[in-house]
Amino acid sequence: MASGGEQVLNAGGRETGAEFRVRGLVQGVGFRPNVWRLATRFGLAGEVLNDGEGVLIRAWGAPEHLSAFEAALGREPPPLARVETIERVALLGRARSGEFRILASEAGKIETGIIPDAATCPECLAEVLDPANRRFRYPFANCTHCGPRLSIVRAIPYDRATTSMSAFPMCEDCRAEYENPADRRFHAEPNACPVCGPRTRLEDESGKSFTLESGEDAVTAAARLIACGSIVAIKGIGGFHVACDAGNAAAVSRLRERKHRYHKAFALMARDVAMVGNFARVSEAEAALLQSVAAPIVVIEAAEDRQALPQAIAPGQSSLGFMLPYTPLHHLLMRDLDRPIVLTSGNRSDEPQCVENGDARRRLSGIADVWLMHDRDIVSRLDDSVARLVLGAPSILRRARGYAPTPIRMPDGFADAPRVLALGAELKSSFCVLSSGQAMLSQHIGDLEDAATHDDYRAALRLYHKLFSFTPQVICVDQHPDYLSTQWGHALARETGARLVSVQHHHAHIAAVLAEHDVPLRTLPVLGIVLDGIGLGEEGELWGGEFLLADYRSFERLARFAPVPLVGGAKAMREPWRNAFAHLEQFIGWESVAARYAELDIVHLLRQKPIPALVRMIESGINAPPASSAGRLFDAAAAMLGISPESTSYEGQAACELEALAATRFSGDSSSYPTELAPGAPLTLQWGPLWNALLEDLANGVGRANIAARFHRGVISGLTAATRKLVESHGVSTVVLSGGVFQNRLLLEGVCAGLAQSRVKVLVPRSVPANDGGIALGQALIAAARSLTETSASLDRDAKRV
Numbered sequence: 173m174a175s176g177g178e179q180v181l182n183a184g185g186r187e188t189g190a191e192f193r194v195r196g197l198v199q200g201v202g203f204r205p206n207v208w209r210l211a212t213r214f215g216l217a218g219e220v221l222n223d224g225e226g227v228l229i230r231a232w233g234a235p236e237h238l239s240a241f242e243a244a245l246g247r248e249p250p251p252l253a254r255v256e257t258i259e260r261v262a263l264l265g266r267a268r269s270g271e272f273r274i275l276a277s278e279a280g281k282i283e284t285g286i287i288p289d290a291a292t293c294p295e296c297l298a299e300v301l302d303p304a305n306r307r308f309r310y311p312f313a314n315c316t317h318c319g320p321r322l323s324i325v326r327a328i329p330y331d332r333a334t335t336s337m338s339a340f341p342m343c344e345d346c347r348a349e350y351e352n353p354a355d356r357r358f359h360a361e362p363n364a365c366p367v368c369g370p371r372t373r374l375e376d377e378s379g380k381s382f383t384l385e386s387g388e389d390a391v392t393a394a395a396r397l398i399a400c401g402s403i404v405a406i407k408g409i410g411g412f413h414v415a416c417d418a419g420n421a422a423a424v425s426r427l428r429e430r431k432h433r434y435h436k437a438f439a440l441m442a443r444d445v446a447m448v449g450n451f452a453r454v455s456e457a458e459a460a461l462l463q464s465v466a467a468p469i470v471v472i473e474a475a476e477d478r479q480a481l482p483q484a485i486a487p488g489q490s491s492l493g494f495m496l497p498y499t500p501l502h503h504l505l506m507r508d509l510d511r512p513i514v515l516t517s518g519n520r521s522d523e524p525q526c527v528e529n530g531d532a533r534r535r536l537s538g539i540a541d542v543w544l545m546h547d548r549d550i551v552s553r554l555d556d557s558v559a560r561l562v563l564g565a566p567s568i569l570r571r572a573r574g575y576a577p578t579p580i581r582m583p584d585g586f587a588d589a590p591r592v593l594a595l596g597a598e599l600k601s602s603f604c605v606l607s608s609g610q611a612m613l614s615q616h617i618g619d620l621e622d623a624a625t626h627d628d629y630r631a632a633l634r635l636y637h638k639l640f641s642f643t644p645q646v647i648c649v650d651q652h653p654d655y656l657s658t659q660w661g662h663a664l665a666r667e668t669g670a671r672l673v674s675v676q677h678h679h680a681h682i683a684a685v686l687a688e689h690d691v692p693l694r695t696l697p698v699l700g701i702v703l704d705g706i707g708l709g710e711e712g713e714l715w716g717g718e719f720l721l722a723d724y725r726s727f728e729r730l731a732r733f734a735p736v737p738l739v740g741g742a743k744a745m746r747e748p749w750r751n752a753f754a755h756l757e758q759f760i761g762w763e764s765v766a767a768r769y770a771e772l773d774i775v776h777l778l779r780q781k782p783i784p785a786l787v788r789m790i791e792s793g794i795n796a797p798p799a800s801s802a803g804r805l806f807d808a809a810a811a812m813l814g815i816s817p818e819s820t821s822y823e824g825q826a827a828c829e830l831e832a833l834a835a836t837r838f839s840g841d842s843s844s845y846p847t848e849l850a851p852g853a854p855l856t857l858q859w860g861p862l863w864n865a866l867l868e869d870l871a872n873g874v875g876r877a878n879i880a881a882r883f884h885r886g887v888i889s890g891l892t893a894a895t896r897k898l899v900e901s902h903g904v905s906t907v908v909l910s911g912g913v914f915q916n917r918l919l920l921e922g923v924c925a926g927l928a929q930s931r932v933k934v935l936v937p938r939s940v941p942a943n944d945g946g947i948a949l950g951q952a953l954i955a956a957a958r959s960l961t962e963t964s965a966s967l968d969r970d971a972k973r974v
């Protein structure tokens with residue numbers, strides 16, 4: 173605010189002052205130099221600075237110039253900024269000088285400005301491809317509008333000294349760009365060039381420099397080796413990848429064998445959208461997502477002929493995951509190749525991706541033939557994000573590079589929330605920091621069952637603690653006592669004195685969707701349908717197919733999938749036949765199935781299993797806990813159709829392959845299997861009629877793809893009917909769909925279509941994953957809502973006492 177005592181000195185009354193407060197993603201994105209350019213354009217005097225709330229501008233000039241400046245602020249932000257609000261107040265006094273100046277940050281105020289890593293901008297790419305430019309073929313060119321951010325930052329304030337670029341003192345030319353407010357590289361902390369910046373190097377297995385052919389650099393040599401069938405480890409922006417020619421079936425198979433990754437689809441990188449279009453049916457919206465600054469892997473329907481890409485790229489799938497080059501290094505590499513490459517994480521099976529050179533030499537030995545290294549350290553491991561179009565708009569399936577740590581603005585009612593740290597679940601783990609009206613969801617970290625992932629999780633937490641100057645008042649965990657994140661949360665709460673709050677798994681899924689759709693704290697209850705593998709319910713039950721009437725604070729379970737035993741406990745997660753058996757035994761009776769359908773493959777397969785022992789387990793309840801799991805229902809159906817019945821090699825494999833099979837007949841076969849909604853509290857969806865119809869179809873030789881489609885339709889109509897009934901009986905106006913099983917697009921779009929006529933608003937996950945990767949956000953909001961309720965309740969009590 174201006175000091176009110178000063179005189180307005182503009183003699184003609186023409187010059188006036190205004191203060192602009194800009195909020196949103198405005199720090200670390202070149203916002204101040206952009207303001208400087210606009211102010212200079214309109215002949216304004218004054219200053220701009222960053223502070224704890226965003227960007228503050230004080231400007232003086234003719235009233236019409238100030239208004240034009242204000243309009244331009246909102247209309248012409250720098251590419252990576254996201255302006256949420258611009259507030260203007262009149263300013264007394266006058267400019268300290270006739271100039272417009274960029275001021276250093278106000279002392280003592282926290283300035284974060286940590287934004288996601290961004291794909292190379294068109295200007296930088298043009299320079300890298302221009303033989304006359306000093307950055308010609310330089311793999312690390314970047315500017316204020318693009319380049320590494322979260323992946324290189326160690327602490328705040330965000331400047332070169334606190335990033336892994338501190339090892340590279342800027343040369344005179346780079347320094348001049350860095351200090352010139354008119355330059356695109358003004359205060360671009362990772363600014364670099366071939367003289368002063370990081371360098372690439374091609375190494376062989378022994379760590380020695382690979383001998384280049386004449387005229388080659390490390391990147392052209394890597395491209396040549398890929399084209400010849402080699403497997404090349406490539407250090408990227410957030411970790412190591414391993415790459416091979418996607419059109420070379422032998423190389424792809426060799427990569428699968430060396431990585432011990434036999435089924436899960438490989439991601440691909442193509443030079444441009446046109447190249448993707450040779451192999452997949454790219455819509456305009458998908459092209460836009462591929463070319464966005466986040467540059468995620470986009471899951472796109474494969475073209476029918478796939479133009480000679482081997483099946484081993486994505487076995488059993490009808491879609492392919494493509495991304496475009498997002499650093500100059502990737503652009504240069506792809507310019508030398510005329511086919512897409514496999515670009516999969518540089519790790520062994522399920523371990524986290526390597527980030528450190530020495531570690532990559534050791535752990536990728538035996539996988540890669542050569543290593544394309546560079547000498548800039550990766551501070552935070554950031555996997556490639558994954559997204560896909562659902563109902564015509566993007567939905568994020570894995571949120572990491574390019575998206576984290578973009579803050580999510582908290583809905584109305586949460587302004588006074590305490591500082592919350594929510595620790596997520598167990599698989600696809602991430603955590604969430606809630607502070608100053610914003611929620612920062614960490615990047616996808618991985619499955620905490622893996623010890624190395626657990627170390628990464630703690631390192632990321634320490635970093636966020638520093639970056640957001642954050643000490644939690646409340647720590648929030650899942651109700652499941654065995655999750656490492658839960659145990660660790662308990663320890664952390666004891667250590668720090670923070671309050672501990674436990675949140676039910678499926679309730680958190682619903683709250684995450686409410687939060688990202690900006691549903692206010694004081695909302696009427698919504699009906700949340702959450703379908704996933706397993707989460708702990710109330711009183712120790714295992715849930716996973718749930719209809720909950722919920723707001724941010726609490727929930728009531730209105731309906732569920734019928735609980736079916738997980739025969740063999742955790743083994744039921746990896747061996748689909750166990751679920752087929754449990755479902756058949758429970759809903760029809762194994763003896764009856766075996767007698768009526770003796771010729772079916774699934775019956776032959778189950779006869780090989782120790783049936784009497786399994787029945788004893790179910791009857792005695794030992795190692796066969798009942799679970800209302802949606803994931804296991806899909807596993808059971810997949811096993812009956814012969815889709816990896818014995819074992820799966822990654823989570824959700826059977827369901828993914830079942831969906832891909834169903835998709836081939838989904839529009840051509842409108843038949844559906846019946847289900848039954850049994851009365852009670854909660855209501856229960858029963859699958860007996862569905863399995864009877866499916867077995868009949870199998871016995872009558874109906875095609876597997878038709879059966880898969882009919883199964884999907886059956887589940888969709890069962891879900892839709894139950895939802896309609898509950899919407900009506902409880903007067904609900906909003907339905908939320910979430911949980912990992914809803915990553916099945918046929919299912920999600922089918923349920924949405926089924927609800928289209930019932931006048932309810934349907935909210936689906938968009939910027940936060942439907943799977944457990946999004947759960948920490950929901951946990952944080954629930955913990956905050958409960959704290960706020962208690963605070964207002966105790967204030968009410970105090971008020972009454974007075």
Ligand SMILES: [Zn+2]
Binds near residue numbers: 315317318
């Ligand atoms: Zn750039």
Ligand SMILES: [Zn+2]
Binds near residue numbers: 344347367368
């Ligand atoms: Zn330089």
